[in-house]
Amino acid sequence: MKNIFNHQLINLRRQKQLSQNDLANKIYVSRQAISKWENGDAEPSLEKLINLTEIFNTSLDFLILGHDDKNEKIIEIHDLKKAFDKPVLNGVDLDAYSHDRIALLGSNGAGKTTLFNLIVGLTSKDSGTINSYINNRKDLSIMAQENLLIDNLKVIEQLELSASMYEVEISQLDNLMKQFNLYAYKNNYVASLSGGQKRKLSLLMSVMRPSKLLLLDEPTVGMDLKSIDFFWKYMDHIGGSIITITHDFNQIDKFFSKVILMKNGKIFKNVAVNDIHSHNQTIEQWYRYFNDEV
Ligand SMILES: Nc1ncnc2c1ncn2[C@@H]1O[C@H](COP(=O)(O)OP(=O)(O)O)[C@@H](O)[C@H]1O
Numbered sequence: 423m424k425n426i427f428n429h430q431l432i433n434l435r436r437q438k439q440l441s442q443n444d445l446a447n448k449i450y451v452s453r454q455a456i457s458k459w460e461n462g463d464a465e466p467s468l469e470k471l472i473n474l475t476e477i478f479n480t481s482l483d484f485l486i487l488g489h490d491d492k493n494e495k496i497i498e499i500h501d502l503k504k505a506f507d508k509p510v511l512n513g514v515d516l517d518a519y520s521h522d523r524i525a526l527l528g529s530n531g532a533g534k535t536t537l538f539n540l541i542v543g544l545t546s547k548d549s550g551t552i553n554s555y556i557n558n559r560k561d562l563s564i565m566a567q568e569n570l571l572i573d574n575l576k577v578i579e580q581l582e583l584s585a586s587m588y589e590v591e592i593s594q595l596d597n598l599m600k601q602f603n604l605y606a607y608k609n610n611y612v613a614s615l616s617g618g619q620k621r622k623l624s625l626l627m628s629v630m631r632p633s634k635l636l637l638l639d640e641p642t643v644g645m646d647l648k649s650i651d652f653f654w655k656y657m658d659h660i661g662g663s664i665i666t667i668t669h670d671f672n673q674i675d676k677f678f679s680k681v682i683l684m685k686n687g688k689i690f691k692n693v694a695v696n697d698i699h700s701h702n703q704t705i706e707q708w709y710r711y712f713n714d715e716v
Pocket residue numbers: 506507510528529530531532533534535536537
């Protein structure tokens with residue numbers, strides 16, 4: 423069961439304001455069992471999982487994967503325009519649904535990061551609409567192109583800061599750092615990390631809580647091969663809608679459901695990955711063909 427169950431359990435339990443003991447009593451297990459589930463050291467039986475969905479009044483999908491079966495619209499963008507010195511976005515239309523795994527492709531300067539900044543609210547639009555059906559503060563997570571890290575904090579302090587913002591329990595952090603191979607650097611200053619380690623730290627901060635929309639801007643740039651492999655494996659068991667700007671063509675065929683190509687300030691192509699594969703093409707071949715980089 424590769425999933426985000428343990429995060430979901432912690433969050434749902436907290437929302438219901440139950441202690442580990444309260445929950446243990448409700449479903450006839452020990453408090454230690456709940457603690458192991460929440461630390462990711464053990465998993466409940468199907469029967470107990472079903473008990474949990476009843477207590478939290480939720481679905482198995484939500485409990486295990488962080489999203490419901492329903493493929494709901496998360497965000498709707500229409501005729502979005504933005505110019506700096508010259509026009510960057512000339513009328514972008516884009517919808518994202520809760521099950522989407524979207525790769526956002528395009529040459530340098532195509533406006534990909536600008537689009538992310540507009541969605542997040544870091545940049546103001548000139549015209550057009552962005553309708554968000556989620557609570558951006560609670561349900562939107564981002565890993566920016568530039569790491570948003572504080573150099574003179576220790577790794578653990580940086581993480582505790584994010585954890586307090588996202589209402590993630592501090593007791594989760596050791597486990598997460600271990601998974602991300604950052605535990606050995608727990609007490610090192612952020613400034614002393616390598617580029618790839620900083621990227622991993624940024625990733626950890628953006629995925630430490632479940633989100634309904636996760637925006638990742640060139641997440642694997644600067645990571646070594648082992649970390650890149652880890653990254654894509656980790657992404658595989660994250661729930662919610664994910665839009666990733668990436669040129670990591672070795673991996674994206676396996677992971678994404680849709681690809682979007684930005685060109686001349688617009689969404690030039692928006693295609694299901696299955697369509698590309700059914701024409702015996704890889705995403706890289708498709709991209710090179712349509713982006714004139716053959
Ligand atoms: N804050 C800004 N001020 C002026 N120009 C900007 C700003 N942000 C982006 N641009 C310009 O907008 C264009 C698109 O940039 P960006 O969205 O970063 O592209 P991408 O992420 O696709 O490489 C580029 O020409 C860039 O120079």
